[in-house]
Amino acid sequence: MMGRTIFIDPGRCIGCRACVSACRECDSHRGTSLIHLDLSDEGHSAASLPTVCMHCEDPVAPCAEVCPADAILVTPDGVVQQADPTRCIGCSNCVNACPFGVPVVDTRARLQMKCDLCYDRTAHGLAPMCATVCPTGALFYGTLEELRAERPGVRVADSFAFGDVVLRTGVATVVPADKVDWPVPGGLPVVEVNGVDVP
């Protein structure tokens, strides 16, 4: 987990899409929103879930690891940048590698885009746009201590298991106190690849 980072608390999210609108205002990708807001059971529940880039730490961010053009750079403070437009070839490898479904590729521009934690703001000590405006604190930006001061007893997770692989992330998620199960199961296990069972 990064020192100052985003904490995602889906339990507080009201699905208002302020984060989606705010992301579009970011000067590094003005007009395009890179945050994902999912309604997990639309029509039956008001539950909603925002997804920003998790800024994976360990192993090295999967998106950057698979990039054949070395276009995805990681800053010394752990922020996984959006693809460098002078290098990106738009191959979509990162899209396939990301376990959280974060990067998008503009196929016409042949260019990847993803959340860079509003590096133009966070590098100057400001919070990212989404976590600044989020009316509910479902997206919170700060240190773990600051989060704990506002929300006594809060539990957070920054390790996610995908099958046998455990991924540590720079962004953390708030988990309901009664449901902490470490590491947080991040996805369904892989059962087959190209039609062949994986034991």
Added chain:
Amino acid sequence: MSPPGSGETLVPTHCCFCGVQCGMYLRVDRRGKVFGVEPRDHDINRMRLCAKGIEAYQQINHPDRLTSPLLRRTRDEPFRPASWEEALDLTAAEMRRIQDAHGRDAFAVLGGSGLTTEKAYLVGKFARVALGTRHVDHNGSLCTAAAATANHLAFGIDRAANPFSDILLSDCLLIAGANIGDTFPVLTRYLWGARDRGAHLVVVDPRETAVARTADVHVALRPGTDTAFFNAVLHVVDRDGLTDRAFLDAHTTGWEELRKTVAAYPPERAVAVCGIPAEQVERVAALFGAARNAMAWHTRGIEQHPRGADTCLSVINLCAATGNLGRPGAGYGTIAGQGNGQGGREHGQQYDTLPGGRSITDPAHRRATAALWGIEEAELPEAGTPMAEMTGQMRRGEIRGLLGLGNNALVTLPDHSSAQAAYDALDFHVQCDSFLSETAAHAHVVLPVATWAEDEGVMTNAEARVVKHNKAQDPPPGVRTDTWVLCQLALRLGHGDRFAFAGSREVFDELRTATAGAPVDYSGITYERLAETGGIAWPCPSTDHPGTPRLFEDGRTRHPDGAVHLHPVEWREPADPYDDAYPMTFTTGRAAAHYLSDTHQPPNLPRTKGS
């Protein structure tokens, strides 16, 4: 964030949309045009904004803006662009013609609560002084009227009793008929903050909203049965000895009668009427009755019904009986929906009110206002009729001409076909708008006016806090402010001397004088003080008065006897009960990204919650 040296400036202002009135900065480029938004650390919202607030600036320089007056003789002709001279001359001539032929009351004015308070004040003054018509009202009377009536009956004052920040201090929050997450997204933060401190949350709503999803008790009652529920809760509170006897004795009237009424509402009655388990009645009574500081907030969900004022009173009864009024974290409020839902109804654009929350039927109030406006009391028209009744008068030919501004009534009035018939029947209809709304598209004359970011003025949020909107850019060429339009029309009607306002500041100064000593007293509020403080809650009777964020701290309401007047209310079957022919109920809802009929221009706001 723009690099320094880009020539960009930030103009502090507030969101135009809902009654929360979040602070924001508008980003203005070196050519003086608004092009973006930046969060602002104002204490209402602490940099938070909802999607509407973020996208609001996109209306300002939108390509669909109207930039020239439009005229046509009849509704089957296409509009033709015209000069301001021609459009205003024609409008004033039509006003005179209709009033000469059919009497002064044959021309009506309809305003709106999206207008700044200065403009809302001017709408009322224009109607009563320049036109001399009794028919003036605004779209706020379609929504907050029930709560306003209940507030007047119980407290003698019409505003929320506590500031939003009291939510953070409460131990039990009762949210009734209010979809906070979608309607006032930024208020959610206060609810979650209270929850972090351990406050209990009760939500009364037929639907499972995003906030209801997380409540300790979500009372999903049948629509139209709220009064029965609140009476049953008060029944249990009384049965279990959870009333505040000392408060009832010292600060209320009518408890014995109220007690007799709720005696007939045991939990089983709520089970039968509301379709909820009896345990929910017991649990809500225990949580609300036992809390050290409890608070109730409601909005249109329980108000917009036949007998909606009764429902509001049943909530007020519960607060008063448990002594929850006038303390930090303990109190009551109705949350005004429109940006200026509170300020828009205070200063005389409503059919029965005069500036300062004065009543047009009270002789002393009439004299005070007439003196200020320099007219005889006898010249001041009598009370008019609420907007929903005015449509009937339009259909019957009693009202033949209409000036509309700050509303899109053809979309927002209930019963669309009769609203359409009413507008169709008008001899002459002039509408001011920034866009060709459905209502403007139906008019004879359309006057293009400035958006919220192109003029300064105040709005009053749901806490009764007056906040200052600042001008971020000039209106596009050809566009004028509503203030200028009203003053120009008054000039043509021979009342130029009473409408010699250079702009909002001069109107606000007159408004301050007009409200001095009135129930809704703004006289101590100045633009400068608003800039310094970030907002002042009325009453504020002098320039060294800090304002009144919380009412009733001294235990006194604004009734002459100082007491909360408890009103026993009975639940009555809704006008359209369930039966075999109509077994289903539809209830309206909200999507966070939209508001009234105003938010269809920003291209990015989703059409529905999901898309």
